[in-house]
Amino acid sequence: MLRPSPFLRAARTLSTFLRPHLAGLAGAALTMLLVTGIHLARPLILRELIDTALPARDAGLALRLGLAFVGALALGAGALYTRAVLLAGVATSVMARLKGAVFGHLLAQDLRFFDGHPPGKLISRVENDIEQMRGLVSGAAAQLAANALLLAGITVLTWWQAPVLGRWLLLVVIGGGVAVAVYARFIRQLWHEVRERDSEMAARVTEFVQGVSLLRLFGREEAAVERVAAATRSRTDLEARGVFYDAVLFYGGFTFLAEIGGLAAVLWYGTGEVFAGRLTVGTLVMFLELLRRFFGPLRDLAEVFVALQSGLAATGRVFGLFDLRPEGAGTGLVAGDQGTTGGQPVPPGAAAAASSVLPLRVAATAGGGQTGAAVAGGSGLVPVPSRFREIAFREVRFAYGAEPVLHDLSFAVRCGQRIGIVGASGSGKSTCINLLLRFYDPTAGAIEIDGCDLRAFDPRAWRRKVALVLQEIHLFPGTVMENLKAFAPGIHDGRVLAAARELGADRFIRRLPAGYATVLAERGANLSLGERQLLCYVRALVRNPDLLILDEATSAVDAVTERRLQQAMERLMAGRTAVIIAHRLTTVVAADRILVLERGRLAEAGTHAELVGRPGPYRTLAAMQGLDLGARAGRRGRRERRADRAAARPAQRPGPALSAPAAA
Numbered sequence: 001m002l003r004p005s006p007f008l009r010a011a012r013t014l015s016t017f018l019r020p021h022l023a024g025l026a027g028a029a030l031t032m033l034l035v036t037g038i039h040l041a042r043p044l045i046l047r048e049l050i051d052t053a054l055p056a057r058d059a060g061l062a063l064r065l066g067l068a069f070v071g072a073l074a075l076g077a078g079a080l081y082t083r084a085v086l087l088a089g090v091a092t093s094v095m096a097r098l099k100g101a102v103f104g105h106l107l108a109q110d111l112r113f114f115d116g117h118p119p120g121k122l123i124s125r126v127e128n129d130i131e132q133m134r135g136l137v138s139g140a141a142a143q144l145a146a147n148a149l150l151l152a153g154i155t156v157l158t159w160w161q162a163p164v165l166g167r168w169l170l171l172v173v174i175g176g177g178v179a180v181a182v183y184a185r186f187i188r189q190l191w192h193e194v195r196e197r198d199s200e201m202a203a204r205v206t207e208f209v210q211g212v213s214l215l216r217l218f219g220r221e222e223a224a225v226e227r228v229a230a231a232t233r234s235r236t237d238l239e240a241r242g243v244f245y246d247a248v249l250f251y252g253g254f255t256f257l258a259e260i261g262g263l264a265a266v267l268w269y270g271t272g273e274v275f276a277g278r279l280t281v282g283t284l285v286m287f288l289e290l291l292r293r294f295f296g297p298l299r300d301l302a303e304v305f306v307a308l309q310s311g312l313a314a315t316g317r318v319f320g321l322f323d324l325r326p327e328g329a330g331t332g333l334v335a336g337d338q339g340t341t342g343g344q345p346v347p348p349g350a351a352a353a354a355s356s357v358l359p360l361r362v363a364a365t366a367g368g369g370q371t372g373a374a375v376a377g378g379s380g381l382v383p384v385p386s387r388f389r390e391i392a393f394r395e396v397r398f399a400y401g402a403e404p405v406l407h408d409l410s411f412a413v414r415c416g417q418r419i420g421i422v423g424a425s426g427s428g429k430s431t432c433i434n435l436l437l438r439f440y441d442p443t444a445g446a447i448e449i450d451g452c453d454l455r456a457f458d459p460r461a462w463r464r465k466v467a468l469v470l471q472e473i474h475l476f477p478g479t480v481m482e483n484l485k486a487f488a489p490g491i492h493d494g495r496v497l498a499a500a501r502e503l504g505a506d507r508f509i510r511r512l513p514a515g516y517a518t519v520l521a522e523r524g525a526n527l528s529l530g531e532r533q534l535l536c537y538v539r540a541l542v543r544n545p546d547l548l549i550l551d552e553a554t555s556a557v558d559a560v561t562e563r564r565l566q567q568a569m570e571r572l573m574a575g576r577t578a579v580i581i582a583h584r585l586t587t588v589v590a591a592d593r594i595l596v597l598e599r600g601r602l603a604e605a606g607t608h609a610e611l612v613g614r615p616g617p618y619r620t621l622a623a624m625q626g627l628d629l630g631a632r633a634g635r636r637g638r639r640e641r642r643a644d645r646a647a648a649r650p651a652q653r654p655g656p657a658l659s660a661p662a663a664a
């Protein structure tokens with residue numbers, strides 16, 4: 001969307017990033033003044049040479065003027081070089097901080113935001129758009145300012161020497177300015193569109209690369225290449241159009257006519273004045289020289305203009321991100337702005353500050369549930385109780401989009417309890433977890449911790465108490481050790497080793513090529529599924545959470561691995577408050593309470609024994625999975641639970657490691 005005054009908005013936000021570089025910018029401004037002065041001085045020197053030194057045949061003066069002319073040239077070149085170096089330095093540093101701030105701000109967004117923005121597009125925002133802005137900061141904007149300064153200087157100098165010519169020049173400057181401004185409004189939309197297609201292309205490339213094995217399986221590589229090529233073509237066509245318009249306007253149209261007209265006018269008026277004795281030859285030459293300099297920058301604008309408009313469009317897109325409110329900003333009950341919607345601009349300062357809290361620890365989502373650097377929080381939020389007594393869903397309603405997913409869902413999890421959630425695919429089990437971790441907030445109703453609305457707490461502080469093992473396994477590029485620590489600094493290696501031993505993962509990790517220092521590929525691609533799952537359990541245990549949430553993976557592993565994983569899971573849950581989403585009912589047979597969800601509603605709840613003791617969806621499910629439906633089921637469940645807890649005692653010898661060739 002086109003912003004009302006992108007230049008001003010961009011300048012305002014940019015100024016917060018530029019503030020630490022005032023010295024460098026002042027230096028650049030100084031060199032700019034110097035260059036402009038030199039540009040203006042050279043025609044004046046020329047006039048002195050023609051009007052004074054040559055008629056008087058004064059060789060000494062001619063030499064001095066000649067030296068001054070050459071010296072001015074050299075000084076100008078030096079000043080230009082200095083300006084370029086200074087600005088490049090500023091731009092590099094500003095872009096680096098800007099990238100940090102934008103990335104931090106992105107991570108702080110509500111998960112809804114990510115539902116609607118594919119990774120490729122976001123990468124394009126952080127990378128390409130900010131790189132486009134570099135040209136704006138280091139080149140185009142400076143060039144524009146230098147040219148404007150020079151045009152103003154020439155106009156003033158001409159006016160001073162010959163008011164009639166000066167007035168004409170002023171007319172040309174104003175007319176040109178208006179024409180350029182009108183044109184800029186028109187062309188900016190086009191550049192915005194070019195940037196938009198850039199990001200679409202990045203999105204496609206990302207998706208195809210991520211799904212490369214699938215592409216290969218279906219033999220669709222050529223189609224993927226063609227789709228990316230088509231996106232490239234449409235973008236290039238658009239860009240070519242922009243460049244063409246610029247060329248027509250700046251080379252062929254406006255500047256061309258103005259230059260010819262200007263030259264004719266100066267020659268006609270100037271020679272008349274020389275004949276009448278009111279103007280010296282030197283002054284006429286000076287005017288012609290000034291005029292040449294006047295149109296040079298105007299023509300240069302064509303090149304600057306592309307960079308400028310493209311950079312401005314990129315700036316609009318990047319700074320548009322700062323208009324997004326970070327997660328929880330509009331829902332914090334205590335913050336007092338509940339119910340507000342739409343873009344509350346985040347002060348750029350806040351965004352800049354976010355960039356300073358951006359080390360890798362943000363990359364801890366799956367095992368830690370810890371996201372984002374700039375999550376709204378801090379002031380006005382209730383401290384999370386050090387040990388909660390009860391978590392309660394109270395008539396929670398929720399929809400991702402228009403379709404409701406949860407309907408008036410109410411249940412409670414008391415400290416120390418183990419709660420199982422079962423239900424058909426799509427019944428809303430994972431959604432409950434999303435709400436519990438405040439990845440999303442309920443549409444109606446509330447989740448309460450000891451009677452206090454979850455939205456009143458700092459989401460980051462709350463998530464620190466929780467460990468999450470997700471349905472989708474996620475490991476980050478880095479070593480096994482780093483992953484097990486979820487990149488959190490300050491965790492001792494010993495704690496990780498103890499956790500790995502406790503869950504029987506130590507032996508398999510030590511068998512990896514570099515043990516705990518083995519570098520994992522993206523998403524843990526160089527491990528088997530069972531191994532990845534086990535690492536996720538260890539990662540959760542390292543957090544020593546108050547609340548453990550397990551979203552059981554449906555993916556099939558062999559029977560031996562499954563047994564090992566079950567054991568590890570049992571040990572992980574021992575003595576903790578746990579919410580387990582289960583697909584295999586054996587996982588929840590021992591739970592204190594089992595909730596059965598049906599299309600977002602609580603269909604029934606109770607212990608395994610209670611639920612199999614009466615007809616209902618759970619009993620049907622249990623029968624389908626071949627579970628014992630007899631009255632002894634409950635007792636068996638409890639016995640099994642006791643046995644499992646005994647097995648999970650820390651004194652227990654570590655279980656055998658996963659079989660190396662576990663199912664992939």
Ligand SMILES: Nc1ncnc2c1ncn2[C@@H]1O[C@H](COP(=O)(O)OP(=O)(O)OP(=O)(O)O)[C@@H](O)[C@H]1O
Nearest residue numbers: 115400401405424425426427428429430431432471
């Ligand atoms: N990010 C999302 N955006 C929009 N709709 C979603 C999103 N995530 C889930 N849904 C929808 O919400 C409903 C509940 O999904 P949920 O993931 O909670 O199911 P589930 O019970 O965990 O299923 P499964 O057993 O397959 O994991 C589904 O209809 C799903 O299509």
Ligand SMILES: [Mg+2]
Nearest residue numbers: 429430471551
């Ligand atoms: Mg799910």
